[in-house]
Amino acid sequence: MANFLSIFTMRNLFVLSLALxxxxxxxxxxxxxxxxxxxxxxxxxDSRLEKEAHATQxxxxxxxxxxxxxxxxxxxxxxxxxxxxxxYWQQMGEKTTVVIPGxxxxxxxxxxxxxxxxxxxxxxxQVVRLHNLVGNAVTEGRQIVVGTGSSQLFLAALYALAPKxxxxxxxxxxxxxxxxxxxSMTDYLKSGLYKWAxxxxxxxxEGPYIELVTSPNNPDGFVRHPMVNRTGGILxxxxxxxxxxxxxISSAADHDLTLFTVSKATGHAGTRIGWALVKDPEVAKxxxxxIELSTIGVSRxxxxxxxxxxxxxxxxxxxxGRAESGESFFKISYHLMAERWQLLREAVNRxxxxxxxxxQQGFCQFLNQVSQPQPAFAWLKCEDDGVxxxxxxxxxxxxxxxxxxxxxxGPKYVRVSMLDRDxxxxxxxxxxxxxxx
Amino acid sequence: MANFLSIFTMRNLFVLSLALxxxxxxxxxxxxxxxxxxxxxxxxxDSRLEKEAHATQxxxxxxxxxxxxxxxxxxxxxxxxxxxxxxYWQQMGEKTTVVIPGxxxxxxxxxxxxxxxxxxxxxxxQVVRLHNLVGNAVTEGRQIVVGTGSSQLFLAALYALAPKxxxxxxxxxxxxxxxxxxxSMTDYLKSGLYKWAxxxxxxxxEGPYIELVTSPNNPDGFVRHPMVNRTGGILxxxxxxxxxxxxxISSAADHDLTLFTVSKATGHAGTRIGWALVKDPEVAKxxxxxIELSTIGVSRxxxxxxxxxxxxxxxxxxxxGRAESGESFFKISYHLMAERWQLLREAVNRxxxxxxxxxQQGFCQFLNQVSQPQPAFAWLKCEDDGVxxxxxxxxxxxxxxxxxxxxxxGPKYVRVSMLDRDxxxxxxxxxxxxxxx
Numbered sequence: 001m002a003n004f005l006s007i008f009t010m011r012n013l014f015v016l017s018l019a020l021x022x023x024x025x026x027x028x029x030x031x032x033x034x035x036x037x038x039x040x041x042x043x044x045x046d047s048r049l050e051k052e053a054h055a056t057q058x059x060x061x062x063x064x065x066x067x068x069x070x071x072x073x074x075x076x077x078x079x080x081x082x083x084x085x086x087x088y089w090q091q092m093g094e095k096t097t098v099v100i101p102g103x104x105x106x107x108x109x110x111x112x113x114x115x116x117x118x119x120x121x122x123x124x125x126q127v128v129r130l131h132n133l134v135g136n137a138v139t140e141g142r143q144i145v146v147g148t149g150s151s152q153l154f155l156a157a158l159y160a161l162a163p164k165x166x167x168x169x170x171x172x173x174x175x176x177x178x179x180x181x182x183x184s185m186t187d188y189l190k191s192g193l194y195k196w197a198x199x200x201x202x203x204x205x206e207g208p209y210i211e212l213v214t215s216p217n218n219p220d221g222f223v224r225h226p227m228v229n230r231t232g233g234i235l236x237x238x239x240x241x242x243x244x245x246x247x248x249i250s251s252a253a254d255h256d257l258t259l260f261t262v263s264k265a266t267g268h269a270g271t272r273i274g275w276a277l278v279k280d281p282e283v284a285k286x287x288x289x290x291i292e293l294s295t296i297g298v299s300r301x302x303x304x305x306x307x308x309x310x311x312x313x314x315x316x317x318x319x320x321g322r323a324e325s326g327e328s329f330f331k332i333s334y335h336l337m338a339e340r341w342q343l344l345r346e347a348v349n350r351x352x353x354x355x356x357x358x359x360q361q362g363f364c365q366f367l368n369q370v371s372q373p374q375p376a377f378a379w380l381k382c383e384d385d386g387v388x389x390x391x392x393x394x395x396x397x398x399x400x401x402x403x404x405x406x407x408x409x410g411p412k413y414v415r416v417s418m419l420d421r422d423x424x425x426x427x428x429x430x431x432x433x434x435x436x437x
Numbered sequence: 438m439a440n441f442l443s444i445f446t447m448r449n450l451f452v453l454s455l456a457l458x459x460x461x462x463x464x465x466x467x468x469x470x471x472x473x474x475x476x477x478x479x480x481x482x483d484s485r486l487e488k489e490a491h492a493t494q495x496x497x498x499x500x501x502x503x504x505x506x507x508x509x510x511x512x513x514x515x516x517x518x519x520x521x522x523x524x525y526w527q528q529m530g531e532k533t534t535v536v537i538p539g540x541x542x543x544x545x546x547x548x549x550x551x552x553x554x555x556x557x558x559x560x561x562x563q564v565v566r567l568h569n570l571v572g573n574a575v576t577e578g579r580q581i582v583v584g585t586g587s588s589q590l591f592l593a594a595l596y597a598l599a600p601k602x603x604x605x606x607x608x609x610x611x612x613x614x615x616x617x618x619x620x621s622m623t624d625y626l627k628s629g630l631y632k633w634a635x636x637x638x639x640x641x642x643e644g645p646y647i648e649l650v651t652s653p654n655n656p657d658g659f660v661r662h663p664m665v666n667r668t669g670g671i672l673x674x675x676x677x678x679x680x681x682x683x684x685x686i687s688s689a690a691d692h693d694l695t696l697f698t699v700s701k702a703t704g705h706a707g708t709r710i711g712w713a714l715v716k717d718p719e720v721a722k723x724x725x726x727x728i729e730l731s732t733i734g735v736s737r738x739x740x741x742x743x744x745x746x747x748x749x750x751x752x753x754x755x756x757x758g759r760a761e762s763g764e765s766f767f768k769i770s771y772h773l774m775a776e777r778w779q780l781l782r783e784a785v786n787r788x789x790x791x792x793x794x795x796x797q798q799g800f801c802q803f804l805n806q807v808s809q810p811q812p813a814f815a816w817l818k819c820e821d822d823g824v825x826x827x828x829x830x831x832x833x834x835x836x837x838x839x840x841x842x843x844x845x846x847g848p849k850y851v852r853v854s855m856l857d858r859d860x861x862x863x864x865x866x867x868x869x870x871x872x873x874x
Contacts, residue, residue: 081544089540096539100742102749103526103533105707107518108700148585148709148732155731159626181730188730189596192627263545270542270737272585293618293625294592294731295585299739300707305537312539 071398075424075431077417078400080218080376084336084419085267092326095312098305105300115281116288118297119146126310127260127275133314134330135365136242137253137260142277143284146298147291150240150261150274154212155185155294157236157257157276160286161210162193171197171205174212175227176408177219177379179238180415182212183408199408200227214238216247219407219415220357221375223247240264241376245333248362248371257283262306264376266313266329267419273298273306334367337374340418340425344378347432354432355381378416390414397431508835512861512868515837517655517813519856521773522704529763532749535742542737552718553725555734556583563747564697564712570751571767571803573679574690574697579714580721583735584728587677587698587711591649592622592731594673594694594713597723598647599630608634608642611649612664613845614656614816616675617852619649620845636845637664651675653684656844656852657794658812660684677701678813682770685799685808694720699743701813703750703766704856709736710743771804774811777855777862781815784869791869792818815853827851834868 089096110120124144131137147153162170172186176199186196197203200211211233215224218241226235237255241247243265258277263269278284291297313329320328348354359373380401382390389411391403404413416428526533547557561581568574584590599607609623613636623633634640637648648670652661655678663672674692678684680702695714700706715721728734750766757765785791796810817838819827826848828840841850853865 079545081546083544086540086543089538089543092539094538098537099534100537101526101531101534102529102746103523106523106526106705107520108516108706109518110707148736151730152732185730188727189626190629192629268543269545270547270734272732272734272736290625293588293622295589295709297707297709299585299709299736301739301742302736305738309539 073427074398074400075420075427076400077420077424077428078402080264080417080419082263082267082269082376082419083421084425085333086421088329088332089267089309092312092316095326096309098308100301100304105304108297110297110300110303115143115285116145118288118291118300119144120300120303120307123273123275123303123307123310126307126314130265130310130314131252133317133366134244134249135252136244136249137239137258137277139277142279143281145276145278145284145287145291146303147274147276147287148295148298149263149272150238150259150276151181151185152291152294152298153259153274153276153287154182154236154238156287156290157259157283158186158191158194158210159290160283161234161236161257162191163208164193166193169193169195171195171203171207171209172212173197173200173203173209173228174214175200175224177217177404177413178212178408179214179218180402180406203228208232208234210234210236212236212238214240216241216373216375219377219402219413220379221247221359221373221377222357223250223373244330244364244366244371245337245374246376247373248364249366250362251365256280262309266306266309268306268309271302271306271309273302330366334371334374337418338372341372341374341378343429344418344432347429348380350433351435353382353384353387353435355383374418376417376419378418380414380416382412382414388412393435397435399428399431510864511835511837512857512864513837514854514857514861514865515839517701517854517856519700519704519706519813520858521856521862522770523858525766525769526704526746529749529753532763533746535745537738537741542741545734547734547737547740552580552722553582555725555728555737556581557737557740557744560710560712560740560744560747563744563751567702567747567751568689570754571681571686572689573681573686573803574676574695574714576714579716580718582713582715582721582724582728583740584711584713585732585735586700586709587675587696587713588618588622589728589731589735590696590711590713590724591619591673591675593724593727594696594720595623595628595631595647596727597720598671598673598694599628600645601630603630606630606632608632608640608644608646609649610634610637610640610646610665611651612637612661614654614841614850615649615845616651616655617839617843640665645669645671647671647673649673649675651677653678653810653812656814656839656850657816658684658796658810658814659794660687660810681767681801681803681808682774683812684810685801686803687799688802693717699746703743703746705743705746708739708743708746710739767803771808771811774855775809778809778811778815780866781855781869784866785817787870788872790819790821790824790872792820811855813854813856815855817851817853819849819851825849830872834872836865836868 110118123146127144128139131139145153147156158172169192172194174182183196186194197205211226211228213224213226213235216222217224226233235256237253237258239253239258240261241264242253256279259274261274262271276287278287315325317328317330319325320331345356348356357379361370361372364371382393387393391401391411391414394401394414401414401416404410547555560583564581565576568576582590584593595609606629609631611619620633623631634642648663648665650661650663650672653659654661663670672693674690674695676690676695677698678701679690693716696711698711699708713724715724752762754765754767756762757768782793785793794816798807798809801808819830824830828838828848828851831838831851838851838853841847
């Protein structure tokens with residue numbers, strides 16, 4: 001709690017009362033703005049203080065407004081749909097609006113001189129700029145490969161890394177609990193190139209293998225390193241959640257093949273854009289070939305939109321609080337996640353039913369302070385001996401989550417999205433409290 | 438030639454001289470507009486006559502401006518990059534401009550009530566409206582599945598139609614010459630579900646099979662029907678080119694599974710949006726599953742853009758010439774294709790080196806007139822006995838095409854894109870003429 005409070009400055013507290021008074025008016029604005037971007041500039045709040053207080057304000061508004069629980073609505077926290085971030089981008093107003101005329105970006109080709117010919121130069125530029133600012137990945141000496149979300153890049157990586165002339169498919173492993181889609185994504189086409197081989201910790205087959213290292217890990221949020229107890233593995237690092245709002249940025253990742261996605265970085269899941277940083281040009285070339293064969297490139301419209309969003313995000317952290325750049329995305333998001341984790345931990349600590357992972361705090365090079373891991377998912381465990389299936393228990397209370405079995409572990413665990421809109425997150429807390437009493 | 442001229446009215450001829458005078462000014466405008474959509478409304482030409490003369494004007498401007506052939510530039514007509522259409526959409530000005538605010542379409546979900554949960558309702562609505570207008574496909578009783586281009590939908594269809602528990606992969610066939618990417622798209626992952634089995638005409642293996650019916654066909658432009666000489670085949674109809682500018686619309690296609698793509702209909706290849714019309718809800722469900730596993734849905738930004746473009750395209754044909762709807766997309770495009778084919782046939786007829794397919798004219802229900810097939814690709818044959826490899830011959834003249842071997846036939850054939858920008862198309866004609874003399 002002390003650590004949580006330390007991230008709020010006196011300034012935050014000073015503007016709190018103002019923010020509370022403004023909150024209702026702002027809510028009305030947001031509802032009205034949803035379909036009228038052009039009206040936004042006239043309406044948008046231009047007070048810097050007002051924006052800076054946003055993180056603090058939201059908690060209190062949420063707690064009061066979430067009083068109405070009709071008890072019937074199913075809360076879907078099964079997917080990691082990052083709608084929590086909508087609020088921030090509403091506040092940023094027209095800065096991130098893209099305008100695409102009908103004759104723009106019609107050709108298949110974004111950049112014929114780039115080995116990744118469907119990569120928009122502006123998107124590549126903003127990716128490099130963002131990594132340089134945040135310090136979470138080395139971009140020098142890397143080919144950027146853009147994909148239709150990082151799912152497509154994961155499949156492209158398997159295709160690129162699997163030997164083409166092997167007598168049997170290469171094994172693909174990841175330490176349990178692993179991302180629930182890895183097994184089905186690897187096996188759905190019954191490929192002769194690669195095959196899911198389960199938990200990296202129990203993997204002992206001879207020969208080459210591909211190990212997926214997700215860090216921080218989905219579902220449990222822990223920092224991960226390769227787990228197979230021998231050398232010779234080909235590594236794919238999925239760093240979708242290696243951003244300051246979720247985990248301390250300890251150093252710039254410097255791996256052979258690293259995946260990122262816009263959806264978890266900025267919240268724009270519907271845009272379907274991810275990127276890979278690839279050291280070996282031959283591997284990058286094969287990934288490009290995969291994307292050619294599966295979708296003939298990646299939507300140029302979405303890349304242009306993503307480029308704009310990354311640009312604004314970087315600007316906001318470089319010059320926080322200036323009228324032209326807005327409030328720092330990462331600081332606001334860090335505060336929001338800190339709040340939510342604080343509230344969830346309080347609720348869980350009051351009960352004998354559930355537990356949450358304990359994380360080591362660490363120094364975040366980007367925030368320049370000690371920070372706590374506060375993952376995009378809560379990896380909740382039912383501690384009660386009488387409950388075998390935590391997913392069913394929660395479903396009975398109209399909370400949809402994803403059970404441990406999907407992640408290669410037991411049904412005592414569930415994964416819960418921490419990125420839903422305020423209202424749903426608060427309903428989740430309320431219903432969790434009911435189970436405990 | 439008589440048929441070609443008959444599509445021009447006296448009105449076209451009347452405005453021709455005006456159009457020619459304006460053309461240079463308009464070109465200067467377009468160059469200036471490329472990066473400044475907001476300036477467009479003030480600058481855009483509002484004369485209806487001027488627009489109506491566009492098709493005629495373009496030929497003459499092109500013929501004069503294409504006089505400069507530096508002789509060194511490689512013309513890439515290997516891909517079917519539909520940049521020819523940029524001009525039309527420039528003329529349509531702001532009508533097709535999309536504005537996407539930063540907080541819009543952030544969720545993964547477009548429509549949770551639709552089995553295809555990532556389908557934007559507005560896109561689905563415009564697809565139905567367009568088919569109803571053109572009369573090229575039955576949409577009633579079909580599930581629309583949106584894809585990242587029709588390539589993804591082709592793969593989704595294979596996944597959905599292949600039996601999951603068969604002892605060997607199902608055979609996938611298409612009559613030669615077939616689309617050059619079918620074999621590699623089918624086999625690149627060495628799937629245990631499906632396998633490329635070559636030319637449908639020589640296919641005689643027992644058991645189930647999937648036949649790809651591309652009509653009009655890529656590369657040769659002919660109308661196609663299933664070719665395997667027995668029943669029991671599962672059919673996938675690829676109707677990417679079944680639009681009035683390419684072929685007479687004889688009736689509304691009424692198949693089990695039909696693929697379309699925005700890139701060939703409107704020219705927006707960079708947007709990566711295709712759609713399938715699927716009769717069996719279970720097949721549609723499996724296609725949705727495929728897209729979930731490969732890319733977790735389809736870019737919502739691109740669907741919104743595509744919806745706007747289809748809407749404007751339909752409006753333009755419903756109310757041609759009205760200021761608010763613009764000149765008919767299909768009529769303008771039909772004229773353009775007619776011109777290009779006319780010029781190409783003239784060039785080919787003058788030579789002893791090449792030949793082109795002869796097509797049967799037919800009645801087009803949409804244009805309400807007899808019309809000629811005028812495919813998006815020219816399927817050129819080297820008739821000279823001394824030339825074995827037509828692709829190499831043309832490459833020697835700095836014309837990149839795709840040789841017959843890629844399409845399952847001999848190297849005497851090449852496929853040439855007819856959809857490039859005016860300048861390149863005219864360079865192509867000039868260089869072709871040089872080979873003949």
